[in-house]
Amino acid sequence: MFGGGGLDPRKMQQMMEQMGIDTSDIDAEEVIIRTADEDLVFTSPEVQRISAQGQATYQIVGEPDTRDTSDDTAEDGREAIPEDDVEIVVQRTGVSTDEAREALEAEDGDLAAAVSRLE
Structure with missing residues (x-):
């Protein structure tokens, strides 16, 4: 984004603040991304919240385990109990x-x- 190959992290933080971008680390134990067919489960991920112009974006770093959820519904269409x-x-x-x-x-x-x- 800035091409900051040798840019000092403190200087980068100042530039982001000037542009109205705020970042904060989140001490997450687990993150689950649920789709129709599978759950992506990140255990002990690095999570960062990035706020800019009233919008929050979350960045997740880690390797997820994949759980198939395509057959996790009961006969009546409700979610089956794990x-x-x-x-x-x-x-x-x-x-x-x-x-x-x-x-x-x-x-x-x-x-x-x-x-x-x-x-």
Whole structure:
């Protein structure tokens, strides 16, 4: 953008501020980009927010794991409950897998609400 091959990072920051561009790092643990067919899951990514002219842009640096989601819908067209979520509810409450799944379905997949329902 600036061709700043030997440009001092402090000078670059000053130039960006003068142009109304603000950058900030975000201490993200995980970023998920969900598409119709797959989830791109970035674990421990470097995330930077760039704000300019009232618009925010997010830059993600890292290598994603890909999860296929094309078959993650239940027969009624709703999103299927992930097995990991069922296991979390089972571990927190000590109920059976079926009871955990029913609670999650009743709470539209909300983990905290499902656990509260069963405690």
